[in-house]
């Protein structure tokens with residue numbers, strides 16, 4: 001079986017699941033629960049083999065690469081199903097893999113694959129955590145802000161500054177001195193938390209001083225993965241806008257027959273098509289360990305976020321008044337689009353880093 | 361309270377306005393719109409303004425206005441500049457409905473309502489849009505049928521801002537479905553508390569409920585509530601819509617506009633407090649917000665001068681409407697740029713994040729309300745630039761044969 005077919009099958013099965021089990025009403029129901037998540041959904045994703053999609057087969061996962069992860073992320077981006085897939089199955093799994101820590105991988109990854117462990121990662125930039133060696137292991141102090149699904153995770157991975165440089169640490173949810181505050185979020189379908197650590201015991205993951213490398217590689221992968229999710233959302237709002245433009249009548253004609261609306265939709269398509277190639281290239285660069293991954297990730301990171309937000313805003317405009325209502329799904333995407341643009345550094349920072357990567 | 365004297369000079373007037381604002385400053389600021397409270401604050405503010413003989417400066421004296429000159433209005437605006445005027449809930453009435461009554465209403469309607477509107481005793485809303493008729497408002501379906509001298513209204517309106525706190529509404533209804541759509545409409549004044557009127561709030565993407573669905577079930581409207589002529593409602597509606605653009609873009613004679621505390625000032629302050637004022641990219645963004653805002657102010661004051669001089673505002677109404685929506689969106693995006701990840705997630709006491717995320721969420725509404733950008737550009741292209749109109753399928757056909765509404769996504 002050729003790779004595209006595998007990806008095609010995966011897409012069909014994930015979309016089939018999401019369309020039947022997670023229609024908009026269900027997405028809204030979960031988003032409005034106090035924790036913003038539903039353990040039953042996570043268990044179901046585990047049954048489908050999705051929580052362990054990127055987990056190596058040795059640890060009970062599917063051993064899939066970013067091409068396949070990208071497919072699932074696109075579908076989740078379409079659906080907006082609140083589930084800790086991005087935090088756990090992408091950031092958590094990849095941080096553990098990048099750390100090269102065989103013991104940590106053996107301990108945590110099988111549990112992720114089985115759907116028993118949800119992992120949140122305090123990415124660099126938004127965290128100011130310091131690590132000091134205590135009498136019985138490491139102790140962490142500081143805070144990590146804007147941690148995706150941070151309040152509901154069973155395990156928190158954080159980057160912390162130690163004497164030998166930055167390092168990755170694992171903190172179980174019940175660790176002493178760990179407090180997690182759910183934050184108000186622009187995005188209603190993905191929660192974030194502030195994680196605070198006060199002399200919190202933690203386990204070093206990987207080697208001391210290696211955190212900078214892990215964080216940088218994780219950021220590249222996070223940008224590639226996020227781009228796929230953004231493409232899925234952008235594609236969905238494009239479809240929504242086109243369907244409405246076809247079926248909404250004003251002045252005795254379908255509004256899509258007005259060139260202004262038609263061109264608005266075409267502009268969305270132009271952006272979505274370019275976002276898709278950008279995301280695919282970044283995902284492929286991860287899978288092939290391409291030297292230009294940092295560049296591909298930033299091309300995707302800047303373009304896909306902007307394209308998605310523009311498309312989500314356009315979708316509201318095509319819908320007119322109804323698009324400005326809470327009941328219509330358009331705003332859920334508008335919120336996700338802007339929020340995801342702010343997740344792993346600003347577009348400005350990505351552009352600056354891009355220039356650096358290009359040697360300028 | 362400082363009272364005007366018969367021969368008050370312009371300088372004396374200016375001083376009186378300043379003194380009044382200084383004295384009543386506790387009424388300004390910290391006002392949230394969309395709630396019942398906000399309306400109360402607006403009513404009280406407007407009543408105080410009226411009683412101080414500072415409301416409706418250029419309106420004719422016979423309808424409660426002051427009959428003063430444009431120079432007085434400009435002096436007033438200048439003196440009021442530092443204050444946040446809490447009269448947003450009255451904007452539709454004062455900026456759109458009142459000018460329509462002035463131009464198209466009967467003598468009785470003007471006498472009954474204008475002074476009361478000006479004093480904030482009557483709050484009004486605009487009952488034009490329907491589920492099937494927004495940009496194409498002339499495609500509306502709400503029927504008004506004769507019943508002796510009176511009318512009986514049946515149908516549904518939607519997106520009616522402020523219907524839930526309004527006393528009256530300016531209703532556009534179909535009185536003749538057998539003629540082309542523009543020729544069978546009539547405008548009415550309706551009492552929002554009349555039997556058969558049901559108002560249901562709609563939640564906006566901001567989370568607030570500023571607009572509503574309004575249902576009319578056999579609502580009796582007296583014959584003398586017709587504004588203008590029967591079946592000539594479109595002409596009256598055009599008056600309202602022209603004033604709407606001016607109101608939204610230029611801030612209805614300085615009454616609804618958020619005087620003082622502009623977007624640029626707020627953003628610069630935000631960047632100073634949260635960091636980023638030294639970032640060259642952000643500085644560029646801030647500067648461009650300043651330029652946009654300055655241009656809108658210049659445009660607005662030109663429009664207001666025209667209005668006061670009795671000239672019908674030209675294309676600037678649509679230009680200002682477009683520019684205002686663009687500025688709102690741009691400023692919100694820059695706000696989130698300053699906040700960075702703090703604009704995606706924040707602690708509940710973070711007023712900055714609340715303000716700028718609300719601005720971002722409200723921005724699409726600014727663009728849609730009062731005519732979408734596409735409609736504004738059609739108006740500019742066709743009516744101002746004289747470019748040929750698109751071939752129309754709906755102009756010479758009886759209304760009943762038209763396809764309206766629909767839409768699913």
Ligand SMILES: Cc1cc2nc3c(=O)[nH]c(=O)nc-3n(C[C@H](O)[C@H](O)[C@H](O)COP(=O)(O)OP(=O)(O)OC[C@H]3O[C@@H](n4cnc5c(N)ncnc54)[C@H](O)[C@@H]3O)c2cc1C
Pocket residue numbers: 248250251255258259260261317318319320321322324485486487488489490491492493494495496518519520521522571724725726728729730731732733734735738
């Ligand atoms: C916050 C808010 C407050 C409002 N308050 C009021 C109020 O108080 N009273 C009231 O009566 N109404 C009110 N409205 C309604 C507003 O006037 C309409 O939403 C607006 O006119 C658009 O109509 P629609 O929603 O039916 O969209 P549609 O007219 O269906 O438009 C859908 C899309 O088609 C495009 N389109 C339509 N016709 C054309 C064309 N000929 N050429 C090119 N593109 C076209 C539009 O630009 C838009 O992108 C409010 C709306 C909002 C969002």
